[in-house]
Amino acid sequence: MEYNPLFDGTYHLRPWVDSLPLEYKYSLGVAGKTFSEGLRRGKILASKCSRCNESRIPPSIYCVGCFGYSDGYVQVSETGTLYSFASRGDLVVAAVEFKGVKGLLFHRLVVSDRNKLEIGAPVRPVFVQEAIRKGDITDIDHFELAV
Amino acid sequence: MNNKAGIEQYLYASFGPELKFGRWLMVSKAFTDKLVGNIGALLLDDKVAIVGIGYSGFSPATPSQSYKELIFDAASRAYAECSVNPRKDVESFVCCEEDLWEGTSITDEYAPDQLGAAQRNICTVSQDGLNGVATAYMHIKSGVASIAVVESHSKLSNVLSQSQVREFALEPYYERPILSDGIPVAAMQMRRFMHDYKVTEEDIAQVVSKNKKNGLFNQRSSYAADVSVEQAMRSPFVWNPLRRIQMAPPADGCVVAVLASAEKARSMTEQPVWIKGIGWNSASTSAESAISSDALYAKEAAKMAYKIAGVNSPKSYFDFAEVDDTYAFKELQHAEALGIADMDVSKGNMPAVAPVPINMSGGSLSLGDLVEATGLVRLLEAVQRLRNAERKRSKGSKRALVQSWRGIPSSSGAVAVLGVE
Numbered sequence A: 001m002e003y004n005p006l007f008d009g010t011y012h013l014r015p016w017v018d019s020l021p022l023e024y025k026y027s028l029g030v031a032g033k034t035f036s037e038g039l040r041r042g043k044i045l046a047s048k049c050s051r052c053n054e055s056r057i058p059p060s061i062y063c064v065g066c067f068g069y070s071d072g073y074v075q076v077s078e079t080g081t082l083y084s085f086a087s088r089g090d091l092v093v094a095a096v097e098f099k100g101v102k103g104l105l106f107h108r109l110v111v112s113d114r115n116k117l118e119i120g121a122p123v124r125p126v127f128v129q130e131a132i133r134k135g136d137i138t139d140i141d142h143f144e145l146a147v
Numbered sequence B: 001m002n003n004k005a006g007i008e009q010y011l012y013a014s015f016g017p018e019l020k021f022g023r024w025l026m027v028s029k030a031f032t033d034k035l036v037g038n039i040g041a042l043l044l045d046d047k048v049a050i051v052g053i054g055y056s057g058f059s060p061a062t063p064s065q066s067y068k069e070l071i072f073d074a075a076s077r078a079y080a081e082c083s084v085n086p087r088k089d090v091e092s093f094v095c096c097e098e099d100l101w102e103g104t105s106i107t108d109e110y111a112p113d114q115l116g117a118a119q120r121n122i123c124t125v126s127q128d129g130l131n132g133v134a135t136a137y138m139h140i141k142s143g144v145a146s147i148a149v150v151e152s153h154s155k156l157s158n159v160l161s162q163s164q165v166r167e168f169a170l171e172p173y174y175e176r177p178i179l180s181d182g183i184p185v186a187a188m189q190m191r192r193f194m195h196d197y198k199v200t201e202e203d204i205a206q207v208v209s210k211n212k213k214n215g216l217f218n219q220r221s222s223y224a225a226d227v228s229v230e231q232a233m234r235s236p237f238v239w240n241p242l243r244r245i246q247m248a249p250p251a252d253g254c255v256v257a258v259l260a261s262a263e264k265a266r267s268m269t270e271q272p273v274w275i276k277g278i279g280w281n282s283a284s285t286s287a288e289s290a291i292s293s294d295a296l297y298a299k300e301a302a303k304m305a306y307k308i309a310g311v312n313s314p315k316s317y318f319d320f321a322e323v324d325d326t327y328a329f330k331e332l333q334h335a336e337a338l339g340i341a342d343m344d345v346s347k348g349n350m351p352a353v354a355p356v357p358i359n360m361s362g363g364s365l366s367l368g369d370l371v372e373a374t375g376l377v378r379l380l381e382a383v384q385r386l387r388n389a390e391r392k393r394s395k396g397s398k399r400a401l402v403q404s405w406r407g408i409p410s411s412s413g414a415v416a417v418l419g420v421e
């Protein structure tokens, strides 16, 4: 008998499954490299626009606001504030803003007392030991409440 | 040199002393030009209509059909509705799809055949389907095409690596090591929105309950349910403050829309739905716009669409709205950005009844997340409601607002103003 998929209860429901490993390099660029080197020295660097003076993290060589060239870098303040956060079990993820700087930095937040967790709370970065820093965002181990 | 001076110089060179005659000719020409222009504007109806819309799927999974078969199914229905032969009549095809959701790169190369678009004018807009509608609208407005087709679909049930695709959308150096599958972005935005607009857990649970219940009256809903506000508030957290029931679950489906110039539209359908205005916007790639409490992209896209359509007070202009509610709080955020909500921060909460009814279809919370097709789903629901109201001669539904958002971590969206008059 001629094969008719409509009379076959299962075969035509069987999908073909395939996967390919994909790997990329991501060039950090001039601003990214500066930020990365800052992390090694335990600093969070923002870029500063040469035209409108706007500072921004993550840094970029172009100004988001005025499209000016940003070739200056400034260190953000020692403590930032909690713009927002989300939690799952013990894990807290936070968006941190710094005074006078546009933009946000996402990172883990370690808190002993969840009741003190609120938008606007002061937070500071805790860096890993200098010897093991790699210039990655994880050179900051986490942020903690600065209260 | 302006045209008038140019003509005068030409006339002087040609006629010399007989310039007097030339002047008369010029005045006369200006007059006739104006006359022809005015008559032309009366005769030239450059409106764009949706004349056919078809769909397939609308299910959590569609294992018996390939994505191409889903498209063929939806396209055949859309073409049948307005008696269009895609091989001859359609002058522009626009597909909205995204490689990583398809599982194939350069996926636009796989788009033509199942739409009837082989060897014809087709392009892919790697954006939400409503952005595709904007592209087709412009093709018709500019005279490049008089009939254009827009397609978008979701085959999310085939995407075994959904959370990896979402993770892949994050900025690789600063964000990927921190933000898991990107869902914390939505949760953080939700918390900030609730904080800035004094929105309560209950306000958001009300959106969930309303949309899940509305979906019970919609054949296309996969996730409709009779859910009370209290039940919605008991749903477990995915990332606190975001609860599972506040997220649109994945669904498969395809929507195909046929657009036509006014001249063509009237002979193709008795029920054209006019696109009175359309707009789109991307806020910024910056992190603060991804989790901002204001949906700037929706505000700016609406500004553009309202300007074209001549909408001055959206709260009284629209009879209903289909708004992105991929996460329940987004419906409130988008309603505020679109100017159709009475959000009075000083009062401390949201009003129970919005001035414009939102997502009577059940929204994405009932119909599911159809990724790039979501904007076309909102469009489909609006078109069906406008047509049904017209059929029943009910006066209540003549103008609709449709809005889309591209999902986390994006701050991109589009807005369309629809009307049957």
Ligand SMILES: [Zn+2]
Pocket: A049, A050, A051, A052, A053, A054, A063, A064, A065, A066, A067, A068
């Ligand atoms: Zn600047």
